[in-house]
Amino acid sequence: MRAGADMPGRIERLPGGVAMNIAMTLRRFGLRPAILTALGRDSQGSDLIRAAEVLGIDCSYLYRSDDLPTDRYMAIEGANGLIAAIADAHSLEAAGDKILTPLSDGRLGSESAPWAGPIALDGNLTEALLSQIARSPLFAKSDLRVAPASPGKAERLMPLLGDGxxxxxxxxxxxxxxxxxxxxxxxEAASDLLERGARRVLVTDGGKAAADGCAASGGVISAAPPAVLVTRVTGAGDTFMAAHLVAEQRDATREEALDRALRAAARYVSGELAT
Structure with a gap:
């Protein structure tokens, strides 16, 4: 597809976003996640909440803004994968630390009794807020899992690289x-990231071997995903992350967790649901 091209195709409107994709996958694995995010008091926000609640995702802690619209993401995919995408996450960025209130006001935790479970963190947050999270006592006991929203926002994760x-x-x-x-x-990437201070890092490379680097558990291990026919790509990384988190919650070894995550992501890109 060239710049300026006008192509026939199909347009679908689906519930999504990094956090939502992760939450939907966690539900398919039997967990009950809660979403902390910002949504507008518009029809799009109401539709998204209804869709999430039907799936069994807890929306009782999210922040709804009276003056900000619900964010949206548009991806154009072809037979050769992702052509282009636009992420409008301006409302989430503007809401800032309001989305973290349930972690500080006692509903999910506080500074004296921080949340001690897993947290899947969406890299769509601003670098300032990610820096705040890296230093905050609210996350001192959490199992913090972080994914950049896109390559264009990867540099935002720099404050979390060496936070330990x-x-x-x-x-x-x-x-x-x-x-x-x-x-x-x-x-190679996982090894370099460990040298730069990362505690733990998972690096994927499409259909090629992925790697798990852990400073405390013997360095870097690798595994290749199963070969499948690719029918979609948007959300594959989110599926990989959620499946890996679930595997480790169920006491899988590093090798087992990496293999299960790769298989779940492969099923997802082939058009199946990750289970």
């Missing part, structure tokens, strides 16, 4: 942007 408590999920391009260099493989 976050697990980063990146694709090869995002890893290269974060390290400001090109990598030949996911294993």
């Amino acid at each position: 408590k976050a697990t980063l999920y990146l694709n090869l391009e995002e890893a290269g942007i974060l390290c400001q260099r090109n990598f030949e493989s996911a294993a």
Whole structure:
């Protein structure tokens, strides 16, 4: 598809976004996630809440703004994968730390009794808020799992790179942007990120081998995803992250968790639901 092209196709409107994609996958694995985000008091926000609640996702802690619209994301995909995408996350950025209120007011935690479970963090947040999260006592006991929303926002994760408590999920391009260099493989990228202070990092590379780098557990391991016919790509990384989180919650080894996450992502891009 060339610039300026006008092509026939199909347009679908689906509930999504990084956090929503992760939450939907967690539900398919039997967990009951809660969403912390910002939505407008518009029809799009109401539709998204209804869709999430039908799926069993807890929306009781999200922030609804009276003056900000619900954010949207548009992806154009072809037979050769993702052609282009536009992420309008301006409302989430403007809401700032309002979305974190349930973690501080006692509903989910407080500074004296911080949330001690897993948190999947969406990289659409501003760099200032991510820096705040890296230092905040509200996240001192959490199992923090972080994914950049896109390669264009990968640099926002820099404050979390050496904080010692976050697990980063990146694709090869995002890893290269974060390290400001090109990598030949996911294993090379994971190794470099560990040297730069990362505690734990997962790096994927499409249909090629992915890597899990852990400073405390023997460095870098790799595994290749199963070969499948690709029918969609948007949301594959979110599916990988959610499946990996679930596997580790169920006491899988590093090797088992990486394999299960790769298989779940492969099923997703082939058009199946990740289970």
